[in-house]
Amino acid sequence: MSKWLKQFLFGIWGLLLIPLITPTLEKWLEENVFSDPNGTATTVFPNAMATTVFNNLLALGQQRWFEFAFVLLTGIVIGVSLEWLNRKSDERKAFELRSLGTKFRGLSDNIKIRTASEWPDNVRDLKPAILSVFISAKKFDLWAPNEHVYQLPDASFLCEYFRCVGKLLEDGHFDEANSEALSWKPFLDKVKPS
Known part of the structure; x- marks a missing residue:
């Protein structure tokens, strides 16, 4: 939904709230603003004028069509808000998964560089x-091996994973990544000690 349409909906919904908060606002104004007969507010807005405005707003709020319009727009505003929150959540998850992919590829490169020396002693600093x-992969329901991978005879399967x-x-x-991760399970899950 476009930004201006969303702002328009929220603006209309905000205007529809005015007749609903009118009784509370009227009471507060009478107690705090219009209570002083010589005050500036009483001079600018005579009590009779304020009463007329509030009565009209109260009458508007009691119209059948108004209640229908308010309920309908409230549903639309809630739906738009939930859709926006869902999209933001999906965007954040996609960003985190792409970041995890970058970490995976970086680890693959780092482990591959060290294959000339003894596995797994050559990656002690990479273990954390x-x-x-x-752990991050499992948080996103992506299959990942556990620390038994350090018992592999070499790191080639882990690097390729x-x-x-x-x-x-x-x-x-992301779906293909999950399938690919599961395809590595037979090679990385059933490790025989070297």
Whole structure:
């Protein structure tokens, strides 16, 4: 929904609130503003004029069509607000998944660079980052192995898992990333100690 249309709806809805808050506003004005007969407010807005305005607003608020219009617009405003919140939530989730994909790809590259030396001792400094992305992946219901991956004879499967799933996440293909992650389960889940 366009921004101006949303503002228009909220503006109309705000105007429809005026007759509903009129009794409270009238009481407050009578007690605080119009109580002083020599005050500026009484001079500018005579009590008879204010009473006429408030009576007209009260009568408007009691019209059958007004109640229908208010209920209808309230439903529309709530629907628009929920849709906006849902879209913002989806955008934030998509951003976080793309960020997770970047982390996956970075870990793949870092582990691949270190394959010349002894696995898993060569990635001790990366273990917190690896565990962190596994936890993040599970938070988004994306299959991720656990710390048993350190018992793999080498890190090639883990590197490919990170690279393939990370690429799909970065590109915004979240369903395909989940399928790809599950396809690596037989290779990364049933680890035999080396």
